[in-house]
Amino acid sequence: MNNAFLVSTGVVALGEIGDKTQLLAVVLAARYHRPGLICLGILIATLANHLLAGAVGLVVADLLNPTTLEWVLGVSFVLMAGWLLIPDKLDEDPKPLRGLGVLSTTIVMFFLAEMGDKTQIATMALAARYDSIAMVVAGSTLGLMLADMPAVYFGAKAATRLPLKLVHGIAAALFAGIGLLSLASAAGLIGA
Structure with a gap:
């Protein structure tokens, strides 16, 4: 299995837990009680968003x-580690988009919510x-889906039963580790 795929899957899955998009x-x-359509919308929006981010x-x-x-990557990953320790919340209750069905509403809202989000960055x-790009986008999309599908199917109960501080701490440690390895490589302390 490709390292880029595995790291992307794990980091994004852990980073997505408790995230505003979750x-x-x-x-x-x-709101909609249509978990299949919502998951499909999340998948479509995430693929589009993460392809853009990967590019x-x-x-x-x-x-x-x-x-x-x-x-740059070393500093970015270390900063992401700190950002993961700050809990997310929705700014407001999202309103349904006039004239759009469940799938279209999910795609649009999720794509926009993911812009500038931790998992996109x-x-x-x-x-x-x-x-x-293929392995990273496949892994990051799978990671996001692994975190969000249970939230869709089991709702708030699934999201609130996880020890968010522990999960975010693990994700932050992974980001910090990747960042420190990149910085050590940039400084010539280890091979690239």
């Missing part, structure tokens, strides 16, 4: 020389780090 998944499930990550990787990229950084 909370949005719970709200959509409670940006590859462009950034091409623009920077390898040493600079290692420094993680996907961008992972694509730059691993230079494999």
